[in-house]
Amino acid sequence: MSGTAASERAFDARLIGAVIAIGIAAFIALWALIALGPDLKSGNDGKGHALSRGAPGYAGIVDLMERAGADVTLRRQVGSRYGTARPLLILTPTHQTQPGEIEELLDAQRGGATLIILPKWFTLPIPGEAEKPGWAGPSVAVPPSSRLLPSSRFGTVEVGNGKGARQVRGDVAGRTIVVTLPGEVQTVTGEALETLVAAPDGKAVLARSKDGDRYVLADPDLLDNFAFASRDRAREAALLLDAIGEDANADGFAFDLTLDGFGGGRSLLRFAFVPPFIGVTLCLIAAGLLALWQAWMRFGPALKPGRTIALSKAALIANSAELIEQARRQLDGAGAYVRSQRSAIARRLHAPAGMTEADTDAWIDRHISDGRESFSALARRLPLARSSHAFLDDAQALHDIRKDLLRDS
Numbered sequence: 001m002s003g004t005a006a007s008e009r010a011f012d013a014r015l016i017g018a019v020i021a022i023g024i025a026a027f028i029a030l031w032a033l034i035a036l037g038p039d040l041k042s043g044n045d046g047k048g049h050a051l052s053r054g055a056p057g058y059a060g061i062v063d064l065m066e067r068a069g070a071d072v073t074l075r076r077q078v079g080s081r082y083g084t085a086r087p088l089l090i091l092t093p094t095h096q097t098q099p100g101e102i103e104e105l106l107d108a109q110r111g112g113a114t115l116i117i118l119p120k121w122f123t124l125p126i127p128g129e130a131e132k133p134g135w136a137g138p139s140v141a142v143p144p145s146s147r148l149l150p151s152s153r154f155g156t157v158e159v160g161n162g163k164g165a166r167q168v169r170g171d172v173a174g175r176t177i178v179v180t181l182p183g184e185v186q187t188v189t190g191e192a193l194e195t196l197v198a199a200p201d202g203k204a205v206l207a208r209s210k211d212g213d214r215y216v217l218a219d220p221d222l223l224d225n226f227a228f229a230s231r232d233r234a235r236e237a238a239l240l241l242d243a244i245g246e247d248a249n250a251d252g253f254a255f256d257l258t259l260d261g262f263g264g265g266r267s268l269l270r271f272a273f274v275p276p277f278i279g280v281t282l283c284l285i286a287a288g289l290l291a292l293w294q295a296w297m298r299f300g301p302a303l304k305p306g307r308t309i310a311l312s313k314a315a316l317i318a319n320s321a322e323l324i325e326q327a328r329r330q331l332d333g334a335g336a337y338v339r340s341q342r343s344a345i346a347r348r349l350h351a352p353a354g355m356t357e358a359d360t361d362a363w364i365d366r367h368i369s370d371g372r373e374s375f376s377a378l379a380r381r382l383p384l385a386r387s388s389h390a391f392l393d394d395a396q397a398l399h400d401i402r403k404d405l406l407r408d409s
Helices: 002-010 013-040 059-067 099-109 225-229 231-247 278-298 313-326 330-348 357-367 375-384 388-406
Strands: 072-075 088-091 114-117 121-123 139-141 157-163 167-172 175-180 184-190 193-198 204-209 214-217 253-256
Touching (some): 099 114, 167 204, 167 231, 175 231, 184 193, 330 388, 357 388, 375 388
Parallel strands (some): 072 253, 088 114, 088 253, 114 214
Antiparallel strands (some): 157 184, 193 204
16 A cells, blocks of 8 residues: 555656756756857956956946947957947957967958957966966966958958057047056057057057058057056047047947857857747747647546447447438338327227227217327328438327327436
8 A cells, every 4th residue: 555655656657757847947948058159258367358357358338338328249250230330340359369360350351441459468377376366367468460451351460569658649539548558558550541549659558550441459458457457548549449449430339259259150050049039949849838738738647548339228229220221211201100099009009909000090080089180091191201301290290299198208
């Protein structure tokens, strides 16, 4: 007894249903995390990109521009443009970025304005210490390769260092921009570049390509989180970026994240969890859950198969009538029906014995009330019926006579 009860509790239907529901939810969540994993990364790794809060990162300028009401987006896909918007694309390459990756982004921009912020700081691990999440660690100023600026777009360029530690002025979009240079400023020079903000030695800190809206900021410390060490430098960074956007006639800012490894993939699995296909995915999930629910509700106590032929007089009569109908022999039973009705009436009313069928019919007619068709007439006409309608009408009339005389059904 106890063993049977324990077995029934172990296979409780609600418990099994809960296990199945949790399994389905976990399965869907697993595939969603696989597809959207890159989009869910915090990115606070201390590197030089828009998600980083370390000194080389740009999370500060992103937050400040958003608070100022600017349209700021973080792009995780190459060439992701929406509608007629023309934002200023901001590229933040690293020292390890390949020139082909920048070429691809410039091609995808299709003539739109682009700002390339060259890398400056090369971070190093601390020997014997674990890396702290979000910390940049010790860094060394290393000029990047000039190959980060494709010669097909910027011509021959040279990246170098110069002395700074002073305020300089520049003309950007018809506005006088004042920026405070770090002690060791990174510069860029090139015949195809037009200087907008120059270092004390005349080399460009901010330059613009002469044949398009492509800008180069040689020293990232004018915009990165390092510039937010003071309120004045943070204000200068915001005004500088705003002036570049105005000069490029851009209606927003788009920080690229693909160069730093935070780009979303183009797999079919990811498309299933992002607009516009997320609607189709939700419909498929709902349809699967409804099908599972229907299958679950279908099962219950086992149904006992019923008998092919029911055990009752009514079932016997119904089966016999169905056989007669299938054989199309309804009219052949007219004579037998008349005889059965005659016999039943004569027996119940105690008709005299020894009478013929005609005498019995006449005897029954004497017991029928006036105005009703005689039993003898119906008995003669019923066997001569040639249609089912005529047969049923006369048979019903005989049945009514019997019911009235015998007071039964």
